[in-house]
Amino acid sequence: MNEDPVVQATGAVPDGTGPSPAADALSHAGALLQVRDVRKVYGEGHTEVVAVSDATMAVDEGEFVALLGPSGSGKTTLISIIGGLLSATSGTVRIGDVEVTGMSRRDLTRFRAERVGFVFQSANLVPFLTARENLLYVAGLVKTPRAAAKSRADQLLEELGLIGRAGNLPEQLSGGERQRVAIGRALMNDPDLVLVDEPTAALDTAMGRQVVELLRREIKARGKTGIMVTHDLRMVEYTDRVFEILDGELTHVEEPSTLGH
Amino acid sequence: MGLATVEMRRAKLRFGLLTIAVALLVFLILLLTTLSSALISSLVGALKGLDTQGLVYSTSSQDNIAASRLAPETVAAVAAVPGVAAASGIGTFTTSASISGVEGDLQAFGFTPDAPGAPTALSAGRLPANEAEVAVDGDAAIGDVVVIGSQSLEIVGLLRGAQFNALPTAYMTLPAYERAVTEINPGLPFVPVNAVAFTVAEGASLAEVAGAVSTSVVDVKAYSLDEAVASIPGIDSISQSFGILVGLTFIIGIVVIGFFFLILTVQKMRTFTLLRAIGSSSGGLARAVTLQIVVVVVLASAVALLLTLGALQGINTGIPVSIDPVTVTGTIAAVLIFSLLAGLLSIRRIVRIDPSAAVGSR
Numbered sequence: 001m002n003e004d005p006v007v008q009a010t011g012a013v014p015d016g017t018g019p020s021p022a023a024d025a026l027s028h029a030g031a032l033l034q035v036r037d038v039r040k041v042y043g044e045g046h047t048e049v050v051a052v053s054d055a056t057m058a059v060d061e062g063e064f065v066a067l068l069g070p071s072g073s074g075k076t077t078l079i080s081i082i083g084g085l086l087s088a089t090s091g092t093v094r095i096g097d098v099e100v101t102g103m104s105r106r107d108l109t110r111f112r113a114e115r116v117g118f119v120f121q122s123a124n125l126v127p128f129l130t131a132r133e134n135l136l137y138v139a140g141l142v143k144t145p146r147a148a149a150k151s152r153a154d155q156l157l158e159e160l161g162l163i164g165r166a167g168n169l170p171e172q173l174s175g176g177e178r179q180r181v182a183i184g185r186a187l188m189n190d191p192d193l194v195l196v197d198e199p200t201a202a203l204d205t206a207m208g209r210q211v212v213e214l215l216r217r218e219i220k221a222r223g224k225t226g227i228m229v230t231h232d233l234r235m236v237e238y239t240d241r242v243f244e245i246l247d248g249e250l251t252h253v254e255e256p257s258t259l260g261h
Numbered sequence: 262m263g264l265a266t267v268e269m270r271r272a273k274l275r276f277g278l279l280t281i282a283v284a285l286l287v288f289l290i291l292l293l294t295t296l297s298s299a300l301i302s303s304l305v306g307a308l309k310g311l312d313t314q315g316l317v318y319s320t321s322s323q324d325n326i327a328a329s330r331l332a333p334e335t336v337a338a339v340a341a342v343p344g345v346a347a348a349s350g351i352g353t354f355t356t357s358a359s360i361s362g363v364e365g366d367l368q369a370f371g372f373t374p375d376a377p378g379a380p381t382a383l384s385a386g387r388l389p390a391n392e393a394e395v396a397v398d399g400d401a402a403i404g405d406v407v408v409i410g411s412q413s414l415e416i417v418g419l420l421r422g423a424q425f426n427a428l429p430t431a432y433m434t435l436p437a438y439e440r441a442v443t444e445i446n447p448g449l450p451f452v453p454v455n456a457v458a459f460t461v462a463e464g465a466s467l468a469e470v471a472g473a474v475s476t477s478v479v480d481v482k483a484y485s486l487d488e489a490v491a492s493i494p495g496i497d498s499i500s501q502s503f504g505i506l507v508g509l510t511f512i513i514g515i516v517v518i519g520f521f522f523l524i525l526t527v528q529k530m531r532t533f534t535l536l537r538a539i540g541s542s543s544g545g546l547a548r549a550v551t552l553q554i555v556v557v558v559v560l561a562s563a564v565a566l567l568l569t570l571g572a573l574q575g576i577n578t579g580i581p582v583s584i585d586p587v588t589v590t591g592t593i594a595a596v597l598i599f600s601l602l603a604g605l606l607s608i609r610r611i612v613r614i615d616p617s618a619a620v621g622s623r
Contacts, residue, residue, distance in 0.1 A: 076620050085616045085619070106542070109540055112538065112616075118539055120620065125535075128267060129267060141540045142540075185539070
């Protein structure tokens with residue numbers, strides 16, 4: 001599955017033979033996503049908690065990478081900063097030519113609508129909108145003409161095998177179908193970056209695999225860049241590379257095939 | 262795609278129940294406002310509706326028209342005061358009478374047609390033009406008869422909001438009034454008037470003219486009409502009590518409406534957080550909530566208005582009660598404005614949403 005590795009294993013790491021995250025980032029100055037020395041600290045003094053410590057990473061256009069780590073490792077904080085949902089204490093995040101960390105709250109809102117697609121764990125869809133309306137809603141945020149939006153929504157739902165369920169509300173869909181709708185919504189505005197947060201958390205293994213496989217296929221087919229947060233080792237085989245995060249530190253970058261061995 | 266309207270369409274039961282709950286609160290506010298305003302109007306409506314700028318009472322009356330007694334010559338004395346354009350006597354007393362065949366108490370007013378002190382709140386017909394005619398605010402119809410003592414007066418006009426002391430009130434010419442008083446009190450050397458209604462000459466100050474009347478005519482005190490209405494014994498306390506009652510109901514209603522929408526917002530925080538995360542602006546979500554508040558309050562107000570109309574048809578308060586379009590419009594507008602202000606509680610919650618909470622949320 002490692003179709004398009006950006007980084008080759010070049011240096012010693014604590015528990016294996018992967019390159020250091022810093023080396024990875026620095027060796028790919030033209031990467032679509034560049035995260036440099038991002039630090040996030042909550043509280044101060046005795047109550048200070050470092051959620052992310054000087055994280056540096058780079059992801060090329062067309063890559064689908066995993067951010068792997070246990071609960072409380074800082075992966076959620078890091079992906080939130082990358083997606084413009086949370087501000088960093090220090091460091092920079094660039095997506096293409098845009099420096100996300102320097103944006104105002106209002107600009108970040110627009111940035112998320114236009115350039116980032118999100119797939120969350122659960123409660124992922126607007127409950128009172130149908131599958132098609134969930135896709136059309138995000139198109140409306142970027143003022144896509146109605147006819148074009150409808151055509152794209154139907155095309156995406158068709159590809160995701162959901163055209164027959166387009167008029168159904170989320171409560172009428174299975175967990176897997178809901179996640180597929182969320183994938184469609186994430187791709188609706190043709191974003192640069194797709195951020196996926198534990199997409200299999202509410203699914204059984206088989207369904208989880210189907211969803212992640214579909215996610216990879218859609219991201220790759222469109223040449224998008226995807227980052228999937230997961231703690232499930234079984235899902236990383238669908239990704240090109242794996243960033244491992246532990247106690248706020250990006251400690252490992254490895255090819256998926258070497259994990260778990 | 263209007264998020265607010267789509268949600269309301271999809272959640273008909275939830276928004277329907279909310280609308281009914283708000284409608285009941287608005288109904289309570291409307292009914293209390295209407296009843297209190299009707300009661301106050303039935304107590305002071307007669308004075309308020311007189312076609313005059315000022316009233317003159319005897320100094321011993323304690324600001325009460327019913328207790329005031331003035332000799333008929335006082336009218337001419339008031340008219341002679343510089344600055345007074347016209348003056349005319351008004352008499353009033355409470356008696357037993359038959360209105361449209363129904364015996365009961367009646368407040369009688371005597372006035373001079375086309376002179377200061379004539380009633381203005383005519384809703385049908387015309388004012389009496391001779392001693393055989395009367396206009397009534399009460400349960401009567403034009404063509405019916407009011408019998409006072411030996412006099413039978415034909416009802417030629419109906420008035421609204423022109424009662425006094427919450428009694429059916431009949432307006433007749435001063436000679437008819439004097440005859441009614443004389444029949445009941447045959448020993449009277451003359452029939453006193455209770456007040457002198459006066460208007461001031463163009464360019465003259467009402468306060469100054471009233472002051473001049475009080476000082477230059479013996480044993481009288483002159484008031485502007487508003488002062489006279491406000492001086493009716495007990496009216497201040499009654500108005501304040503009803504004001505507190507209506508005000509408290511209004512405040513409680515608004516707070517409850519605000520809480521309704523806050524609960525609705527809190528229930529949808531996960532959805533709002535998701536929407537913020539995927540790029541919806543706080544302003545857009547706030548507008549959606551505002552639209553829902555407007556739609557619910559407007560629909561609820563319409564239902565409440567129908568309920569109020571129905572209730573006023575169905576209940577007998579003993580006083581004439583009618584919907585005043587100005588009061589209703591004002592009340593509904595106030596409910597809407599304050600509901601929107603209460604909705605700021607919800608909007609504050611939306612503005613403070615941390616969109617990053619969508620990540621890692623199950």
